[in-house]
Amino acid sequence: xxxxxxxxxxxxxxxxxxxxxxxxxxxxxxxxxxxxxxxxxxxxxxxxxxxxxxxxxxxxxxxxxxxxxxxxxxxxxxxxxxxxxxxxxxxxxxxxxxxxxxxxxxxxxxxxxxxxxxxxxxxxxxxxxxxxxxxxxxxxxxxxxxxxxxxxxxxxxxxxxxxxxxxxxxxxxxxxxxxxxxxxxxxxxxxxxxxxxxxxxxxxxxxxxxxxxxxxxxxxxxxxxxxxxxxxxxxxxxxxxxxxxxxxxxxxxxxxxxxxxxxxxxxxxxxxxxxxxx
Amino acid sequence: xxxxxxxxxxxxxxxxxxxxxxxxxxxxxxxxxxxxxxxxxxxxxxxxxxxxxxxxxxxxxxxxxxxxxxxxxxxxxxxxxxxxxxxxxxxxxxxxxxxxxxxxxxxxxxxxxxxxxxxxxxxxxxxxxxxxxxxxxxxxxxxxxxxxxxxxxxxxxxxxxxxxxxxxxxxxxxxxxxxxxxxxxxxxxxxxxxxxxxxxxxxxxxxxxxxxxxxxxxxxxxxxxxxxxxxxxxxxxxxxxxxxxxxxxxxxxxxxxxxx
Amino acid sequence: xxxxxxxxxxxxxxxxxxxxxxxxxxxxxxxxxxxxxxxxxxxxxxxxxxxxxxxxxxxxxxxxxxxxxxxxxxxxxxxxxxxxxxxxxxxxxxxxxxxxxxxxxxxxxxxxxxxxxxxxxxxxxxxxxxxxxxxxxxxxxxxxxxxxxxxxxxxxxxxxxxxxxxxxxxxxxxxxxxxxxxxxxxxxxxxxxxxxxxxxxxxxxxxxxxxxxxxxxxxxxxxxxxxxxxxxxxxxxxxxxxxxxxxxxxxxxxxxxxxxxxxxxxxxxxxxxxxxxxxxxxxxxxxxxxxxxxxxxxxxxxxxxx
Numbered sequence: 001x002x003x004x005x006x007x008x009x010x011x012x013x014x015x016x017x018x019x020x021x022x023x024x025x026x027x028x029x030x031x032x033x034x035x036x037x038x039x040x041x042x043x044x045x046x047x048x049x050x051x052x053x054x055x056x057x058x059x060x061x062x063x064x065x066x067x068x069x070x071x072x073x074x075x076x077x078x079x080x081x082x083x084x085x086x087x088x089x090x091x092x093x094x095x096x097x098x099x100x101x102x103x104x105x106x107x108x109x110x111x112x113x114x115x116x117x118x119x120x121x122x123x124x125x126x127x128x129x130x131x132x133x134x135x136x137x138x139x140x141x142x143x144x145x146x147x148x149x150x151x152x153x154x155x156x157x158x159x160x161x162x163x164x165x166x167x168x169x170x171x172x173x174x175x176x177x178x179x180x181x182x183x184x185x186x187x188x189x190x191x192x193x194x195x196x197x198x199x200x201x202x203x204x205x206x207x208x209x210x211x212x213x214x215x216x217x218x219x220x221x222x223x224x225x226x227x228x229x230x231x232x233x234x235x236x237x238x239x240x241x242x243x244x245x246x247x248x249x250x251x252x253x254x255x256x257x258x259x260x261x262x263x264x265x266x267x268x269x270x271x272x273x274x275x276x277x278x
Numbered sequence: 279x280x281x282x283x284x285x286x287x288x289x290x291x292x293x294x295x296x297x298x299x300x301x302x303x304x305x306x307x308x309x310x311x312x313x314x315x316x317x318x319x320x321x322x323x324x325x326x327x328x329x330x331x332x333x334x335x336x337x338x339x340x341x342x343x344x345x346x347x348x349x350x351x352x353x354x355x356x357x358x359x360x361x362x363x364x365x366x367x368x369x370x371x372x373x374x375x376x377x378x379x380x381x382x383x384x385x386x387x388x389x390x391x392x393x394x395x396x397x398x399x400x401x402x403x404x405x406x407x408x409x410x411x412x413x414x415x416x417x418x419x420x421x422x423x424x425x426x427x428x429x430x431x432x433x434x435x436x437x438x439x440x441x442x443x444x445x446x447x448x449x450x451x452x453x454x455x456x457x458x459x460x461x462x463x464x465x466x467x468x469x470x471x472x473x474x475x476x477x478x479x480x481x482x483x484x485x486x487x488x489x490x491x492x493x494x495x496x497x498x499x500x501x502x503x504x505x506x507x508x509x510x511x512x513x514x515x516x517x518x519x520x521x522x523x524x525x526x527x528x529x530x531x532x533x534x535x536x537x538x
Numbered sequence: 539x540x541x542x543x544x545x546x547x548x549x550x551x552x553x554x555x556x557x558x559x560x561x562x563x564x565x566x567x568x569x570x571x572x573x574x575x576x577x578x579x580x581x582x583x584x585x586x587x588x589x590x591x592x593x594x595x596x597x598x599x600x601x602x603x604x605x606x607x608x609x610x611x612x613x614x615x616x617x618x619x620x621x622x623x624x625x626x627x628x629x630x631x632x633x634x635x636x637x638x639x640x641x642x643x644x645x646x647x648x649x650x651x652x653x654x655x656x657x658x659x660x661x662x663x664x665x666x667x668x669x670x671x672x673x674x675x676x677x678x679x680x681x682x683x684x685x686x687x688x689x690x691x692x693x694x695x696x697x698x699x700x701x702x703x704x705x706x707x708x709x710x711x712x713x714x715x716x717x718x719x720x721x722x723x724x725x726x727x728x729x730x731x732x733x734x735x736x737x738x739x740x741x742x743x744x745x746x747x748x749x750x751x752x753x754x755x756x757x758x759x760x761x762x763x764x765x766x767x768x769x770x771x772x773x774x775x776x777x778x779x780x781x782x783x784x785x786x787x788x789x790x791x792x793x794x795x796x797x798x799x800x801x802x803x804x805x806x807x808x809x810x811x812x813x814x815x816x817x818x819x820x821x822x823x824x825x826x827x828x829x830x831x832x833x834x835x836x837x838x839x840x841x842x843x844x
Contacts, residue, residue, distance in 0.1 A: 037450050086461060094453050193361070193452050194305070197353045200456055201309070205345050209316065212340050216320060216333040281642050288639040299627040366623040370684070373588045374640040375613040530591050532552070533621070 021117055022125045029129035033095045038133065041091045046141045048084055052077045053145030057154035070155050075163045076239040078142065079170075085228050086204070088137050088178070093199040095133040096182025098192030099126050100270075105191055109273065119270045123183065127263065131179045139171035166238035174231050177255040178203075180262030181227075187266045203227055220245040230254050285376055289384025290391070297354055297392035306392070309350050310400035313342040317404045321411030334408025338401065338426065339486070344479060347397055347433050348459040354393055355441030356451045358385045359526075364449075366533045379523035386442055386519060393434045401426040421489035428508065429485045436478050436511035439518040446525055481510045542567055542692060542723045543587065547596035550582050550747075557582035559747035560596070565725060569718045569738035572727040573839055579747040580727045581620050584696045587725075588617045601692060613641060616685035620696040620727075622677050626670040630680040631656055633669065637684045655687035656680070660709060674701030682710065686717075693717065693724045699733060711737055731835040741835060743842055750842045759807070759833050765841045766790045766803040769810065772827035776800040779823055786813070798826075807833070 056074050078084045100123075103109040112122050143164055150160040182199055189195035210226035213219075223229040223246055230251035235241070237248030298306070317334045362368040371381055405422055437459070444451040444458075467474045467483075474480045484507040502510075543565040550557040558579045574580050585591045586598055587605050589612070598605040601614055625633055631652050638648035656665035659679040664672065669680065678701045685693055695714070699707045707730075714724055715737055728734050734741070735755065743751040743758075751758050759767060773779050779800055780792045788806035795801050804810045807830070818825050 037453055041453075083465075090453065090456055090460075093456065190301070191357075191361075193357060194353060196452050196456070197349055200460070201345070201349050204460060205312075205341075205349070208341050208345055209312075212337055213316070213320070216328055216336065217323070217325065218327075285640060285642060288636065292636055296625070296627065366619070366621045367625055369585075369588070369590055369617070369619050369621075370625075370637055371640055372590055373612055373615070373617045374637055375610055375642065376640045377609055532591065533585075 015116065018121060022121045025112065025117065025122060025125035026128050029099060029126055030132055033099070033129065033133060038091065038094055041087055041094060042137060045084065045087050045091065045137050048087070049078045049141035050145045050148065052081060053142065054149055057149045061154060070159065072159060072162055072166070072239050073241045075146070075166070076235060076241045079232055079235040089200060089203045091137050092134055092178045092182050093196040096130045097186055097196035097199055099130055100183060100186040101189050101192040101195045104273070120267060123267050123270055127179050127183045130182050131175050134175045134178050138174050139168060142167040142171065170231065170235045170238050173234055173252055173255040176259030177227055180259035184262040184266040187269045224251065224254055227255070227258065282380060286380050286384040286387065289381055290387035293358065293385040293388025294392045297389060306350060306396050309346055310396035312346055313337060313400050314403040314407055317407040321407055326413050330412040331408040334404050338404060339483060342401060342404065343429065343433060343482060344464060347430065348437055348463070350393060350397065351434055351437040352441050352452065352455045352459055354389050355438045356445040356455055358389055358442050358445055360445035360451050363531060368531050372531060378526045382519065382523045382526055386439065389438050390434060393438060394431060397430050397434060398427060401430045425486045425489040429482050432508060432511045433482050436515045439515040443518050443522045446522055446529070478511055478514065481507045540567070541565060542601060543725065544599045545596065548586065548593050548598050549595035550586060550591060551594050556747050561744070561747060561749060563742050563749050563752050565742060566740065567723050568740060569714060569724045569726060570740045570742060571734040571738050572725055572742050572744065573731065573734065573835065574744035578744045580744060581696055584617065584694050587694055588615065613688065614691040616688065616690035616693045618681045618685040618695045618698050622674060624669045624677055624680060627668060629668055630661055630665040633680060634684045634687050638687050641688050643688070651687045655683040658686065658713065659683045660706065675703060675706055678702055691723060693722060695724060695726045697728055698726060699728060699730065707733060731839060735835045743839060751838065755835055755838060756833060759838050766805050767807045767830060768832050769802045769804065769807065769828065769830050771800045771802060771825055772798055773800060773823060773825050774798055775823070782817060782821060
């Protein structure tokens, strides 16, 4: 007796392209981070930023004969206050800490990597999801605030466009740096709690260390160590605010390099993970 | 009584070990060591225009206490119970004949020992570097070591107790702890008026104001007496621990993925 | 019979979801099997019994004490949870020692008992390795070890055989049977129904948070009037036997299966078993074999739980 394999009349299914699979992971991660705490943080950020943009322009309209009218530097206020930065860091920690760490801790990363999804696909999708959240916190409220002051007639269109461009530029640099740091820490920490503390410690702690070191030594170069100071330096240049101590080009380069290096390190870290474990 | 203390000791020892296992111990050491290493780095620059002792005090007050110590206590303190609830290992100690209050006391004790193991040497080392690597080495500030020791211990006890309770109460303990530690304890003391009396760091910094006569630590007041500066954080910690014991005694410990 | 566990109208809610819904049962000494589909409320019941959860309604007592708040009673209860979580950084032996010391055992006694327990469950040299590297089966063994080590009167075992290899399953079933024989009481849940049947005939069936049946398995089966029990008889003359059985009022159907096999369906198996020997003797029939393929836990479970 001989065995004959069955004949299939249906053609094998066509796999969707890479990008499609990455999108699935991306959207799943965006939805996964949609929790009450993150919504509350976003709401707070929106409130703070909108108030900080609208109120100065409102009071400017009350001051008769204000020399030269509203200026681009008026839009700098959200950066000048520490509150917005603090909550963006907090949101990054809240959204980004568990994005890879949870998959590693629960070994559900096996679910992804046992499919035709590469480590890079996985990382790109996760980073993109974190970037979306940080974009909503960093860019959306500032652009919304600019639109509102334009709609209220507080600023002319050219100034509003200039401000929007500046917010977008500084925002992109911030997003790149924060996203890279978040995915690296999340891929390296054994638990999301440690990752959150590490993200916060690195971003907020570095600011304090750099500031104290500058106060003690008088060397402005130490401020480059702080991501917040780098963001402020680029924002000061973008919004024509005088008095910056750091070179904005250098600060921008540091932010881009930070994002690139951390993303690369995260990729190398993931490549060492044994996807199929006991 | 002896048996009860023995059981608390077992929990404390295991909690202490669990805090240091694997890379955790290394992580704690690195976080705490940031302070003395920074002082050492500044001292190694041999800058004659920097008063290293004052710099070490400033770094203690602006970095060690409100950032490093607080982060360390937050991560360890929250995970004392929240970590076990999330891992669903809490079922083991609570299914034994050990009173739940003993579990709180034991875990807290283990945490305090583990945290102080790193924080006290780091604080004292930072001050020692500040004194001996200074341009004028050997200039000692009277009361500095006592200030650092008392402040570090009290801060660890007070913050640790609060974060332990936070970990019992909510899944969002870490984020809420970060908001409390870095928003409430950082920004509120900068506001004028009585609001700063509601922060722990106001009292912790006042210890230096009472014990040290000069330098950044001594320049803070003293707005409150030493007894108040020590008593408030201690009383706070005690009250929070009592609340934790009472809460855990009545709390359900649902697994994170509750079965249908 | 003194109830070891007594539940009267116990309810437990998880928000909108009812974990237990008016659960009432009396669980007696020996081994009792707790059977139900996924999500029936078995794990919820275990967690209520061990005092990890508080009932929202009704009353639940274990060893004559309320389940909630009786921390002292835990000295007599050993619990093996369903989940695989253990303290990964400890060795298996350290884990058992730690929990024994929480119960108040002195160090030396705890270490001795822990060694006995890990040897009893067959953990071997793995007991001194960190549990981080344990397989599922090893984790299961160490969980059972910690449940046994303090010599409790009552063992609550939530899916204790999960993840074990076939040899391990048989070994531990034997252990549970021996424990019951030496005076311990066990409440065991499992999805592998034939394994539970090997250990006990006492069952509590739960579905949607409620008890659908409790008691002796065979009596439950016999009581299922709507589902007549099948009895297979091997005889050289099945047609003659069928002709003689047909007038019996509780026989619902007769079916020939093969040359010498007659399958009888009866609503009253006890009456059938009682009357068959007399018929066989009187009519000089040769019945070479008899079995009931559906007098088992799985059949009862299937009929009651759907």
